[in-house]
Amino acid sequence: MNTVLELKHVSRSYGREPQAVHALRDLDVRLYACSFTAVVGPSGSGKSTFLQCAAGLDQPTAGTVRLAGQEISAMGERELTRLRRGRIGFVFQSFNLLPALTVQENVLLPLRLDGKRRDPARARRMLARVGLDGREDARPGELSGGQQQRVAIARALVTEPDIVFADEPTGSLDQETAAEVLGLLREAVSSHGATVVVVTHDPAVAAQADRVLRLAEGRLVADTVRAPV
Numbered sequence: 001m002n003t004v005l006e007l008k009h010v011s012r013s014y015g016r017e018p019q020a021v022h023a024l025r026d027l028d029v030r031l032y033a034c035s036f037t038a039v040v041g042p043s044g045s046g047k048s049t050f051l052q053c054a055a056g057l058d059q060p061t062a063g064t065v066r067l068a069g070q071e072i073s074a075m076g077e078r079e080l081t082r083l084r085r086g087r088i089g090f091v092f093q094s095f096n097l098l099p100a101l102t103v104q105e106n107v108l109l110p111l112r113l114d115g116k117r118r119d120p121a122r123a124r125r126m127l128a129r130v131g132l133d134g135r136e137d138a139r140p141g142e143l144s145g146g147q148q149q150r151v152a153i154a155r156a157l158v159t160e161p162d163i164v165f166a167d168e169p170t171g172s173l174d175q176e177t178a179a180e181v182l183g184l185l186r187e188a189v190s191s192h193g194a195t196v197v198v199v200t201h202d203p204a205v206a207a208q209a210d211r212v213l214r215l216a217e218g219r220l221v222a223d224t225v226r227a228p229v
């Protein structure tokens, strides 16, 4: 199995002793290509900090993070920005689409920011994959929450990233819409070979994952791999 992401002895603390908060404590995790992983745990257990460190949005206090063999925990901000744009996809609870841009422009944004060719046919293909063909020229405000999250998923996948991080992607959606969005993330893994990590409170999301990592007080307390169905 190909390792996409490797965290070795990763700790992240805030503040100074004796008042320091240890958000992550000596975490060792390997994530493999073409897998759907859920990260669960109670509020304050370190899920967001895990995501931030794993995605190069924050630097661990100790330990190393490698993405596709490259040590991102040693990179400077410019290099990290380039890496995030080109090789990591993000999906957020609040969709984070740009309201003034069309759906198609939103999907192509990561390529534009990365100075790559913006290919409308590619955007259309991505939108068709998430069931939004024909909505290229709509603005996000004209779409439902579920549709906006579909646009965000198309945007996250458009660069064919090494890994997609989703932070509570179903948190703002009703149950039925959440299941559809979840199905799309699953399909990105099973049909298109994506590697997806979802941070979630939602047991329905965890139930769909190939692997569930449970955090408590900044430690990995359970690592469950589901048997293939």
Ligand code: ADP
Binding pocket: 014, 015, 021, 022, 023, 041, 042, 043, 044, 045, 046, 047, 048, 049, 050
């Ligand atoms: P979760 O996502 O599971 O709710 P977090 O990763 O947000 O957990 O937080 C883990 C711990 O780190 C919590 O105790 C939280 O209060 C603390 N923490 C997170 N970010 C900061 C910060 N910027 N400054 C100080 N403490 C923080």
